[in-house]
Amino acid sequence: MINSRHADNLIWMSRFIERAENNARILDVNIIRPFAGEGVLWEPLVAVAGNVEDFYRHYSVADAATVFQYFTFSQMNLNSIYMCLRQARENASAVRERLPREFYEEINSFCLVVRACINKVNEKSAYAFLNLIKRRSFMLQGMIEAIMSHGEDGAFLRLGRYLERADKTARLLDVVYLQPRSDQEDFWLQVLESVSAYEAYRSIWGGQITQREVTSYLIQQAEFPRSLIFCVRQALAAARCALPNRKGVPEPICLMERLEMRLRHITVEEMENRGIHQFLLDFIVENNGVGNEINRFLFAEEEAL
Numbered sequence: 001m002i003n004s005r006h007a008d009n010l011i012w013m014s015r016f017i018e019r020a021e022n023n024a025r026i027l028d029v030n031i032i033r034p035f036a037g038e039g040v041l042w043e044p045l046v047a048v049a050g051n052v053e054d055f056y057r058h059y060s061v062a063d064a065a066t067v068f069q070y071f072t073f074s075q076m077n078l079n080s081i082y083m084c085l086r087q088a089r090e091n092a093s094a095v096r097e098r099l100p101r102e103f104y105e106e107i108n109s110f111c112l113v114v115r116a117c118i119n120k121v122n123e124k125s126a127y128a129f130l131n132l133i134k135r136r137s138f139m140l141q142g143m144i145e146a147i148m149s150h151g152e153d154g155a156f157l158r159l160g161r162y163l164e165r166a167d168k169t170a171r172l173l174d175v176v177y178l179q180p181r182s183d184q185e186d187f188w189l190q191v192l193e194s195v196s197a198y199e200a201y202r203s204i205w206g207g208q209i210t211q212r213e214v215t216s217y218l219i220q221q222a223e224f225p226r227s228l229i230f231c232v233r234q235a236l237a238a239a240r241c242a243l244p245n246r247k248g249v250p251e252p253i254c255l256m257e258r259l260e261m262r263l264r265h266i267t268v269e270e271m272e273n274r275g276i277h278q279f280l281l282d283f284i285v286e287n288n289g290v291g292n293e294i295n296r297f298l299f300a301e302e303e304a305l
Contacts, residue, residue, distance in 0.1 A: 002152045004298040006095050007242070010153060011294070013091035014144075014160030017107075020084040021137035022168035023071050024130040029176070029194035031064050031126070042067050044178045048171045068126065073118045081133060082118065085111040100147045103140070110136045155242035159235055159294070166231035166287050169195065173218055174280040188214045195226045215276060216268045228283065229263040235290070236260060243297060252293045259286055 030045055042062035046055045058076050059066040074080045078087070089111045092104055113136070121129045141161070148154045176191050188209050192198040197217065204221070205213050221227045225234075236256040243250045263283075271279045 002156070006098060007152075007156045007298055008295065009091040009094045010098075010156040011160035011163075013088045013095070013107075014157040015164040016084040016088035016091065017137055017140055018161050018164040019079060019168065020081045020088070021134055022165070022172070023079070023081050023084070024133040024137075025194045026168075026172055026175070027068060027071050028127075028130050029172070029190050030179075031068055041178055044175050046070065048168075048175055072121065072129075073114075082111075082114050085114055098153055100143070102147065103143045106136075106140055106143060110140070152242055155238045159238035159242055162231040162235035162238065163287065163291050163294075165226060166228055166235065167284060169218060169226050169228055169231065170280045170283050170287070173215060174277060174284070177276055177280075185209050191218075197224060197226065200224055212268060212272075215271075219271070220263060220266075229260065232256060232260045232263060232287075239294070243294070250297055252290055252297055255286070255290050255293055259283075259290070 026045070026048055043052050045067060046052050046062060054076070055062065055066075055070055058074070059070065070077050070080065072081045075083060077083060085107075089107050092099060092107045096104055113132070117129060144154065144157050148157065172191070172195070176187070179187070188211055189198065191214060192201050192209070195218065200221075200223075201209075201214070201217055204217070217224065217227065219228045222229050222233070224230055236253065239250070239253050239256060243252060266279075
């Protein structure tokens with residue numbers, strides 16, 4: 001059985017890599033793409049990747065330039081792209097003996113490349129920089145599938161990835177619902193493109209792009225790898241592989257099973273009646289609760305041994 005601290009490092013290494021990629025996606029849809037930045041409410045955006053109060057301790061105004069800096073290179077924001085990759089590298093170092101050499105070298109290289117970009121990314125190069133973050137994240141995920149053990153180690157990596165991805169898909173949806181242009185088709189096209197969902201969405205809905213259909217797709221489309229239900233199911237499958245089952249079903253698995261069941265059975269009408277913002281907020285809280293319960297479970301298991 002894997003040591004609990006090793007498991008925790010694997011989960012968080014995977015979460016930080018996914019978090020860096022999702023920061024790039026959020027910046028892409030809100031700042032970089034055509035029409036992005038027009039009338040954007042910046043404080044809800046800041047709250048996705050940090051703390052609004054902390055932001056204003058370092059910046060006097062929230063605008064495209066300061067939010068971009070806060071999300072990308074700020075060393076005061078532990079959730080910035082650069083700091084996420086630094087923390088992922090630290091987690092990787094702690095379990096280096098369990099990782100393929102090529103994988104560890106790629107994480108280290110990724111962190112160094114981003115550090116070299118500090119103070120060099122401008123308005124013209126921002127789009128290319130964010131694409132770099134996404135591509136390097138894809139490479140690491142591909143390496144996990146191609147060369148990592150698909151036993152406990154791989155399961156903990158997948159568990160971290162999908163818990164984080166579910167959280168950030170929900171937060172992205174929540175933020176875009178608060179924006180002034182959330183009733184416009186071109187805005188929702190940008191949302192789809194920011195999560196690489198446009199082509200997959202069109203295969204089901206054709207050219208019809210509405211707030212309602214996009215929201216339903218990103219919450220309940222079971223075959224799309226960034227939807228909430230897909231992420232919860234993948235995290236659940238990983239947890240069943242990773243978490244020991246000595247005294248009945250572990251509590252984190254019970255929580256995920258209930259969360260998956262609610263996502264599967266709720267209708268769009270029920271979400272709207274409840275309020276999309278409240279539905280997403282409740283999901284984020286429950287998903288975070290799963291992460292906290294996994295941490296408690298792992299270290300309780302270690303103390304019991």
